[in-house]
Amino acid sequence: MRTQHERGTRERIVRATSRLMQRQGYEATGLKQISQEAQATLGSVYHFFPGGKRELAVEAVRHGAREFAEFLRAAFDQEDDPAAAIGACTRDLAKGLRESGWLDGCPVTTTALESAGRVPEIQQAAENAYEHWRTLVRDKLARAGFADDVAHDLAHSVINMLEGAELSAQVSQSEAPLEIAGRHLARLIDSYR
Amino acid sequence: MRTQHERGTRERIVRATSRLMQRQGYEATGLKQISQEAQATLGSVYHFFPGGKRELAVEAVRHGAREFAEFLRAAFDQEDDPAAAIGACTRDLAKGLRESGWLDGCPVTTTALESAGRVPEIQQAAENAYEHWRTLVRDKLARAGFADDVAHDLAHSVINMLEGAELSAQVSQSEAPLEIAGRHLARLIDSYR
DNA sequence: TCCCTACTAAAACGAACGCTCTATTTAGAG
């Protein structure tokens, strides 16, 4: 079963890379560690990703981007009001962060920061991720009746505040930054009604 | 001149480490690169920092923390109104980021994220940095008459939004996230008057 | 049956890593 093998092994490698780089970053994550975690061999890794570590990192960032996009979608579906939906986001982010022992932050940020200005392909993948997330927030706001330019700017600040608050929460091992961010973002959004 | 030598070389090593880790992160920065950049030898590095790379990274994070604290102080001194001062911050941050070719982001964040959950000393130094910056913002707000709890929460979100916006600006090589953050933070602060 | 492609397996490459070690130089104290 060729296809199943490919899908299975390839997918396991990407997931393992994404999770490891989420926790350790790009440089600290080795190919050997990835192959062990994914239960694959080094040969398989280079078979599926001839471009080596860089190609793998790009794929991992894309995977993380999809993952977080699905998280946003899920949070947006459970609340009709945008401000309430953002509040659900911060709550769920804090929960996930705490339950992982403050290890699983944003699956993209660490790798993105390390690679900014040094590995263009990774930086590009990260930029696409942020852009996509902003679009999701923007659409949510637009559907709630906010003007286009207002929704555009709010989407920027929502994503940026979520990023900053999650980073801060992770470093200080506290849910407070995310909880405060939820309240302030709701207040900011409401101020445009 | 023992003392001058010590101060000079030691300081050069810390500054070089801080700058390199700001751009490349902890793992990607080697001791050899540091010693070259600092115009010091490996022997000198281990003479001043027997704890090796970790001790050096802690010192570099502390240095970056002081650097950004001075930046905040300077911005706060040039504007009396807190909201206007934050606006000056985002403007100056965007300027510095652009002029460095989008390379010099926050001098602490990259190293902090890489080390979170893996190198406790570095994580602790980063947490102290954020805490200190928040205190500066909080004091600025308190001096302008904001209630203690309001100032406390706003300080969190100001720092977190600045972090998130600078990260986003760096990755997308655009000043827009910081410009928007400045406007939204001013609006948020004003909403508490 | 044979073949060809997809995939796995493992050994080994040179380079770079953090760090240790032994000398050597420098400069102020007695």
Place this chain on the structure above:
DNA sequence: CTCTAAATAGAGCGTTCGTTTTAGTAGGGA
């Protein structure tokens, strides 16, 4: 001047890195 400790210098340690290479296995189509 002599002594001592600080500071510099750099070769080299063992290890790990990303990558390459070579060999082998599995399985569907002819």
